[in-house]
Amino acid sequence: MSLLQHLCQLLNDSGFGTAIRESDYAYSIIESIHVITITLVVGTIAILDMRMLGFILRPIAITRIARAVFPLTWSGFVIMFISGFLLFWAEAAKMYVNPAFKVKIVLLALVGLNPLIFHTTVYRRAHEWETLHLPPWRARAAAIASLTLWGSIVVAGRAIAYF
Amino acid sequence: MRSYVLERQILRVFLHSWFIALGQSSLGQLMQTSKWGFALVEMAHLVALAILGGALLIVDLRLLGLVLKGESARTIGRDLSRIVIGGLIVMILTGIALLSEEAGKCYFSPAFRWKMALLASAVLFYFTLHRRALLHTDIGTPNFWSRAAAVLSLTLWLGVGVAGRAIGLI
Numbered sequence: 512m513s514l515l516q517h518l519c520q521l522l523n524d525s526g527f528g529t530a531i532r533e534s535d536y537a538y539s540i541i542e543s544i545h546v547i548t549i550t551l552v553v554g555t556i557a558i559l560d561m562r563m564l565g566f567i568l569r570p571i572a573i574t575r576i577a578r579a580v581f582p583l584t585w586s587g588f589v590i591m592f593i594s595g596f597l598l599f600w601a602e603a604a605k606m607y608v609n610p611a612f613k614v615k616i617v618l619l620a621l622v623g624l625n626p627l628i629f630h631t632t633v634y635r636r637a638h639e640w641e642t643l644h645l646p647p648w649r650a651r652a653a654a655i656a657s658l659t660l661w662g663s664i665v666v667a668g669r670a671i672a673y674f
Numbered sequence: 675m676r677s678y679v680l681e682r683q684i685l686r687v688f689l690h691s692w693f694i695a696l697g698q699s700s701l702g703q704l705m706q707t708s709k710w711g712f713a714l715v716e717m718a719h720l721v722a723l724a725i726l727g728g729a730l731l732i733v734d735l736r737l738l739g740l741v742l743k744g745e746s747a748r749t750i751g752r753d754l755s756r757i758v759i760g761g762l763i764v765m766i767l768t769g770i771a772l773l774s775e776e777a778g779k780c781y782f783s784p785a786f787r788w789k790m791a792l793l794a795s796a797v798l799f800y801f802t803l804h805r806r807a808l809l810h811t812d813i814g815t816p817n818f819w820s821r822a823a824a825v826l827s828l829t830l831w832l833g834v835g836v837a838g839r840a841i842g843l844i
Binding site: 539543546547549550551552553554555556557558561567568569570571575576579580583661662665666669670673 | 713716717720721723724725726727728729730731732735741742745746749750753754756757832835836839840843
C-alpha cells in the first residue's frame with residue numbers, strides 16, 4: 512500500500528470522515544452546497560471568458576469585468592474547496608481508486624495553471640487591449656482553455672458518482 | 675361560488691397521463707436503459723446550470739449596485755439575457771430528458787412540484803418586473819424596488835436549484 516493510499520484510508524476511517532459518511536443528512540447537504548456553488552465559480556469565470564471571446568458585454572473594459580468577477584469566483588472557490596474536501600474526507604478510500612476523481616484532480620491542476628500563465632503574460636499588458644471588442648488571440652485562447660477545462664471539471668465531478 | 679373540483683380533477687388526470695406518456699416514449703426508454711445516457715444528459719444539465727447561474731448572479735448583483743456600478747444595467751441585462759435564455763433552453767431540454775427517466779414518480783414528488791412552481795415564477799418575474807427594474811436603473815444607483823427585485827430574483831432562482839437538487843434526495 513502506497514503512502515498516499517494509506518493516508519486516504521486513514522482519513523476515510525477517521526471519526527470525522529465516518530461521521531459524515533454515516534450521517535443521514537450531512538453528506539447530502541454538503542454535496543448540494545458543492546453542486547449549487549458551481550454557479551458561483553464556473554458561472555462567474557465564464558462571464559469573463561465570454562467577454563474575452565467578444566460574445567458579451569463588449570462596451571465594458573475587460574479589466575473592469577475581471578475586477579467584478581474575481582472576488583465572486585474566489586469566494587466560490589473557497590466554498591467549493593472546503594465542501595469538496597469534506598466529501599473527499601468521507602469517501603477517501605473510494606476516491607483513491609476512482610478514475611473520474613483522478614481526472615478531476617488533474618483538470619483542477621491544469622485550470623490553475625491557465626490563469627498563472629495568462630496573468631504573467633498577456634494580461635500584464637491588458638491596459639493596451641482591455642477596451643477592444645475582440646482581444647488578442649492569446650487572451651481568446653486562454654478563455655477557450657478556461658471554458659473547456661471548467662466544463663470538463665463539472666463533467667468529471669458528476670462522473671465520480673458513476674464509478 | 676363554484677369550486678371547480680371536477681375541472682381540477684380532469685386537469686390532474688390529464689397532466690399525469692402526459693408524464694406517463696413521456697416515461698413510455700422512446701426518449702424515456704432510452705434514458706431508462708442506456709448506461710451512460712442519463713449521466714451524459716445530467717452533465718450537460720449541470721454545465722448549463724453553471725452558465726445560467728453565473729449570468730443571473732452578475733445581473734442581480736448589478737441591480738443591487740454591488741458590481742459594475744456606473745455601467746448600464748440595461749446593457750448588462752440585455753447582453754446577459756442571451757446567455758440566460760440560451761442556458762434556460764439547454765436546461766429545459768435536458769431537464770425533459772432527465773424527467774423522462776422516471777416521469778411517473780416525479781409527478782408525485784413534492785420537490786419536483788416545488789421546482790416547477792418556482793421555475794415558472796422565476797421565469798415570469800425575469801421577463802416582467804425584473805426587466806423593468808433593469809431598464810429603470812440603467813446607469814444610475816438602484817432604488818429600493820430595483821434592489822427588492824434583485825433579491826427576489828436571486829431567491830427564486832436559488833429556490834429552483836435547491837428544489838432541483840432535492841428531487842434526487844427525497
